[in-house]
Amino acid sequence: MSEVVILSGSPSKDSRSETVLKHLGGLLERKGISVTHISVRDVLKDDLFEGRFDSPAIDEISALIHQSRGVIVGSPVYKAAYSGVLKALIDLLPQDVLQATPVLPLMTGGSSAHLLALEYTLKPLLANLKGQNLKGIYLVDSQIDKTNPHEPIIEAQVEQRLKKQLDYFLEIIERQPVTSA
Numbered sequence: 383m384s385e386v387v388i389l390s391g392s393p394s395k396d397s398r399s400e401t402v403l404k405h406l407g408g409l410l411e412r413k414g415i416s417v418t419h420i421s422v423r424d425v426l427k428d429d430l431f432e433g434r435f436d437s438p439a440i441d442e443i444s445a446l447i448h449q450s451r452g453v454i455v456g457s458p459v460y461k462a463a464y465s466g467v468l469k470a471l472i473d474l475l476p477q478d479v480l481q482a483t484p485v486l487p488l489m490t491g492g493s494s495a496h497l498l499a500l501e502y503t504l505k506p507l508l509a510n511l512k513g514q515n516l517k518g519i520y521l522v523d524s525q526i527d528k529t530n531p532h533e534p535i536i537e538a539q540v541e542q543r544l545k546k547q548l549d550y551f552l553e554i555i556e557r558q559p560v561t562s563a
Contacts, residue, residue, distance in 0.1 A: 385555070386410055387450040390421040391457030391468025398526040399490040401534045402544075403456045406488075408532075409548060418446055422467045430470040440474045447475070452484045452555040455508060459491035463503040472507060480513030484554040486547065487518040494522055516554065519547050 388407050392400045400421070407417045420443055422430070429437040447453055457464035485508050489500045500520045508515055525540045527533075535541040 385416045385451045386418075386454065387446050387452075388417060388419045388454045389447075389456070389468075389471075390419065390423075391455065391465045391471070393422060393465060393467045394458075395421075395423065396528060397458055397490075398521070398523050398528050398534075399456045399458045399488065401528040401531060402488065402490060402521060402526060403454065404531060405534050406454060406544070406548060409545065410552075413552070415552070418450070420446065422465070422471050425471055429474070430467065433470075433474060435474050437474070440471075443471075444475050444479055447479050447483070448481075450483065451558055451560070452486070452551060453480060453513065454486045454488060454551070455504070456488035456490070457504060459489055459496040459499045462496060462499050464489065464499070464507065469507070472511065475511065477510075478512045480508060480511040482558075483513055484516060484551060484558065485513035486516050486551045488521070489518075490521045490523060490526065492523050494520075496520075514554070516551055517547060519544060 388403050390400050390403050407419055410417050425439050429439055457468050487504045487508055489504055497520050500518050505515050525536055527536050
């Protein structure tokens with residue numbers, strides 16, 4: 383069982399949001415937290431396109447999320463919202479997959495003009511799945527160096543903000559009662 387599941391909604395392997403999510407996973411692992419990284423790219427296209435609720439991959443993802451103590455969900459901004467492929471995956475998960483689970487939402491976009499996509503699209507989606515939304519993180523592409531996976535955040539202030547949100551996420555997780563699945 384992973385303590386934290388990181389769910390990437392980026393259809394691109396080399397995206398900035400994917401880079402930041404992997405960075406967060408590394409920070410968690412250095413703190414002794416077990417992490418499972420799930421990408422929309424890990425799910426068969428036919429499962430997503432044909433809406434296969436009974437897919438073994440969907441069952442496995444659901445079980446991993448249900449058993450986790452916290453979830454980080456990240457996506458690039460596309461057309462002022464999260465990625466369509468992330469929505470296709472989430473539509474296949476049980477309605478209460480995030481029941482009372484702390485969720486740290488993260489989005490990346492080309493400019494600060496899309497900052498509200500986090501508040502008006504991703505957070506309501508996660509709340510609909512019964513997740514306990516935290517403040518969330520929005521990063522502008524120019525703040526991320528996707529060619530440097532070990533230190534992808536360019537500005538020290540942004541890295542501090544990221545770590546502060548991650549620490550708060552961990553505090554919330556530690557307050558949660560540990561339950562057996």
